[in-house]
Amino acid sequence: MSTETPAWMADIDSAALTALGAIEAAATLATLREAEVGALGRKGNVTALMKRIGKLDKSERKAFGAAAGGLRGKVTRAVSARREAIVQAAIAAELADTTFDETLPGLDGAPGHVHPLSRVQQELEDVFISMGFSVLDYPEVESEFDNFEALNIPGWHPARDMQDTFWLEGGHLLRTHTSAGQVRAMHQFKPPFRAVFPGKVYRYESTDASHDHTFHQLEGLMIGRHVSVGHLLDSMRTLLSAIFKRDVQVRLRPGYFPFVEPGFELDISCQVCDQKGCSVCKQSGWVELLPCGLVHPNVLRAGGLDPDEWQGWAFGLGLSRLVMMRYGVNDIRLLMGGDARFVEGFHPGT
Ligand code: PHE
Numbered sequence: 001m002s003t004e005t006p007a008w009m010a011d012i013d014s015a016a017l018t019a020l021g022a023i024e025a026a027a028t029l030a031t032l033r034e035a036e037v038g039a040l041g042r043k044g045n046v047t048a049l050m051k052r053i054g055k056l057d058k059s060e061r062k063a064f065g066a067a068a069g070g071l072r073g074k075v076t077r078a079v080s081a082r083r084e085a086i087v088q089a090a091i092a093a094e095l096a097d098t099t100f101d102e103t104l105p106g107l108d109g110a111p112g113h114v115h116p117l118s119r120v121q122q123e124l125e126d127v128f129i130s131m132g133f134s135v136l137d138y139p140e141v142e143s144e145f146d147n148f149e150a151l152n153i154p155g156w157h158p159a160r161d162m163q164d165t166f167w168l169e170g171g172h173l174l175r176t177h178t179s180a181g182q183v184r185a186m187h188q189f190k191p192p193f194r195a196v197f198p199g200k201v202y203r204y205e206s207t208d209a210s211h212d213h214t215f216h217q218l219e220g221l222m223i224g225r226h227v228s229v230g231h232l233l234d235s236m237r238t239l240l241s242a243i244f245k246r247d248v249q250v251r252l253r254p255g256y257f258p259f260v261e262p263g264f265e266l267d268i269s270c271q272v273c274d275q276k277g278c279s280v281c282k283q284s285g286w287v288e289l290l291p292c293g294l295v296h297p298n299v300l301r302a303g304g305l306d307p308d309e310w311q312g313w314a315f316g317l318g319l320s321r322l323v324m325m326r327y328g329v330n331d332i333r334l335l336m337g338g339d340a341r342f343v344e345g346f347h348p349g350t
Contacts, residue, residue: 006060012067015045016074023078029086036079046072116346117216117335120323121198124218127242128196133220134189136197138181140174147175150183150302151259159258164204174202178219179259179316182295185221186303191310192224198319209279209331216319216335221295223305223312229262229294232313236266236292243322251286260293260314271325280330287325291316 022035039046049068056064094100114122125135153159163176181197189195198218205211222235233252240250248268255265267286269275275285292315297307320332327346329335334342 006063008060008064009067012049012064012071015039015049016071019044019046019071019075020078023075023082026082027086029083032079032082032086036075039075040072040079046075110344113343113347115343116323116327116329117319119346120326121216121218121319124243124317124319125196125198127239128220131238131242132194134193134195136181136185136188136195138175138178138184138197138199140200140202141168141172142175142180144171144173146183147173147177147180150299151179152296152298152302153258157258159256166202166204175199176203177201177316178217179314181219182221182259182299182314183303186223186300186305189223191305192222194220194222194224196220207333209333210282210321212320212332212336214336215332216323218317218319220292220315220317221312222314223295223300223310225310227294227311227313232264232292232294235313236290236315240268240290255291255293257291257293259296259299261296263291263293266290266292266315268325272328272330278330280324287321289318289321289325 019035019039022038023032026032026035038044041047046068050072053061053065053068129135147165148154148157148160165176166174168174178197178199178201185193185195185197196218199216200214201217202214203211205213207213220239222231237250240248248271250269251267253265253267255263257263265288268289270278270281270285270287272278272280273285275281277283277285281287292313295312295314300307300310300312320335323329323335324332
């Protein structure tokens, strides 16, 4: 083996000088990147050396390969070290900037408060808890079965058109009503039981002052023996007086929902306009607030209950409507509109 310095060593040395020099000289991340590309990029000078390895004579290949590979490692480490140094220098410069005074007081944060929807929901939950109800939480992404089929609304049923839906993958959907929890509750609890389940519901529909694609309901369900329309009406009356803490006029109309029989629409006098007529009550003076009825035998069966042994009542309170009535909000879209100025108007104590 020759001890002479091979001729190509000069090429390695000069490539090292150029590459390491450029890296050391780089003062910003951008110029460092340029230096890195100049050495290790597709057309870089270190890359050019690496490409030469294959073309060399066998006797030279091993020594040259080791030298070129060694240089590549050195350049890579130099880039990392330089990058770290540039970043540290930038941090140090920022910390040394005395125009930043960390002892100055911060900006005044606006104190937050509870959204009117949450407030009314919590209030109702308290009323129901005091009457022996459980408060349940069911999913917003539902199965077609729980939202429709279990509620006596098969695929062909025209009632499906009343609640157009946001369909998701795999046959799932965004629940169109909190009634989707009824059969879940029947499977979850041994009768007799009573429960409310509040939450967000979704409908695929165009919006106006009294309709939004996302709104809130509170479902009530009571399962027991010998439950009749008399129980239903008495419970609804108790409930409304607890909610409004004052006299509101109510009217009862027959209402059709496939999952109750008989079914009713309970309307209250419009609290926004005092029955003078407004966009919320569509000039009628009345607002639909509480659809309700006796649980249909098919729904009891879907919940694994024998309709000869167990009956029940259910209601679906329009929580969004109730908030609008309570505070005189004349457009439902304000509730979920995400405008902080709207929520700001509802300070605690109002
Ligand atoms: N789920 C029905 C709706 O959203 C309301 C309802 C609930 C009716 C319970 C009767 C009983 O329109």
